[in-house]
Amino acid sequence: MVKFTQDQVDELNLKIKTTDEALRWVSDNLHPKVAKASSFGAEDAVVIDIMLKINPKFRFFTLDTGRLPQETYDIMDILRKKYNISIEVLFPDTNEVEKMVLEKGMNLFYDSVENRKLCCEIRKVNPMNRMLNTLDGWITGLRRDQTKVREEVAMFQIDHGHGGILKINPIIDWTWDQIQEYIKKNNLPYNSLLDKGYPSIGCEPCTRAIKPSEDLRAGRWWWEQGEHKECGLHIERKNTD
Template sequence: MGNQYKRNILNENVTKFTQEQVDELNSTIKTTEEALQWVSDNLHPKVAKASSFGAEDAVVMDIMLKINPNFRFFTLDTGRLPQETYDIMDIVRKKYNISIEVLFPDTKEVEEMVKEKGLNLFYESVDNRKLCCEIRKVHPMNKMLNTLDGWITGLRRDQTKNREDVKIFQLDHGHGEILKINPIVNWTWEQIQEYIKKNNLPYNSLLDKGFPSIGCEPCTRAIKPGEDIRAGRWWWEQDGNKECGLHIDHK
C-alpha cells in the first residue's frame, strides 16, 4: 500500500484517496505511533500538523518529532490570539529546533469585515462569529491544505458530539479528498495530561488557568468546575457542538 501512495505523490500534484483505501488503513493501523509512522513513510513532506498549541497539540507534536524530526507544522495566527499562545509557539520552536509555518488571514478580507461589522462582531450573532472564523481561520487553512496530500490534527472523540465518529484516517471531502489524520482520536483528556507530565512537555500556560480548549482571546474563557472541556469556546453561544469550520465534514 505504501509504495502505491508514493508513486501517486510522485506523479500528481496532489494525491487523492478513495474511501476503500481509508477503510483499509483504519482496519490495519490502530495506534498513534503506527499512524504517524505510516504518514512519515508515505506522505512526508506533503503532510503537516495543524497546531493551535493546546494540550493535544503538545502530545502529537512530541510523538511526531520522535518519529521524524523533519515533520512539518503550521499554525493559524488570526490576529486575536492570547499572548500565552504566542509564548508557547516560541518555546516549542526553540525546544525542538523546528520551523513552524505561520498562516495569516487576508488583510483585505479582515479590513472589509471589520469596516462593515465591527471589531467584536462575533458577539452579536452566530452568523457573524462563523464569518469571523471563516475569514481568520478557514480561508488561510484552505490555502495551505490545497498544497498538501494530508494533514494531521489533535482531534479526540470525547471533545464534542460532532467528533464521536471520527476515525484515525478520514477523507477530507472539502479539500480534494486528501487524507485527514487524527492520531490521538482514542485518547482521553486524562491520558493527554498524563503524557504531558510524564514527558515533561512544554505546554500552553493557559491550561493551568482553566483553559483546556484554547482559541482566540476574545472567544475563549476558563471553564467552571464540572463544565464540559469545550464550554469555554464561544462561551456566549448555547449550542454544545460549536465548531469554527475547520473540522466540518463537507461530504
C-alpha cells in the same frame, strides 16, 4: 497529488491502531506533503512530541487569526526553540479583514452566530484552505470525546471539504487524562492557559476558562447556546465529487 479511495482508507483504519503506527505510516507515505495543524493546546503538545520522535523533519503550521492570546505566542516560541523546528504561520487576507471590521466592527462575533462564523471563515477557514490546497494530508489533535461532532471521527479520513486529501487524527482515541499524563511523564512544555482552566484554547475574545464540572469545550464561544462548538475547520462535508 496523492488521492486515496474510501476502500484504502477503510483498510488503513482496520490495520493501523496506535498513534505511533499512524504517524510512522504518514511519515513513510505522505511526508513532506503533510503537516500538523496546531493551535497549541494540550493535545498539540502531545502530538508534536510524538511526531518529532518519529520524524524530526515533520512540518507544522498554525493560523494566526490576529486575535490569539499572548500565552499561545509564548508556547509557539518555546516549542520552536525546544525542538529546533520551524512553524509555518498562516495569516488572514488583509483586505478581507479590513472590509469585515469596517462593516461590522472589531468584536462582531458577539453580535450574532452569523457574524461569528464570518469572522472564523476569514480569520481561520480561508487561510487554512490556502495551506491545505498545497498538501496531500493534514494531521490534527482531535479527540473523540471533545464534542458530539467528533464522536464519529476515525483515525484516517478523506477530507471531502478540502479537495479529498487525507486527514489523520492520530490521538482520536485518547482521553483527557491520557493527554495530561503524557505531558507530565514527558515533562513537556505546554500552553500556560491550561493551568488557568483552559482545556481548549482558541482566540482570546472567544475563549474563557471553564469550571471543573463543565464540558471541555464549554469555554469556546461561551455566549452561544445550542451551536456546535466548531469554527468550521473540522466540519465534515459529504463527498460531492
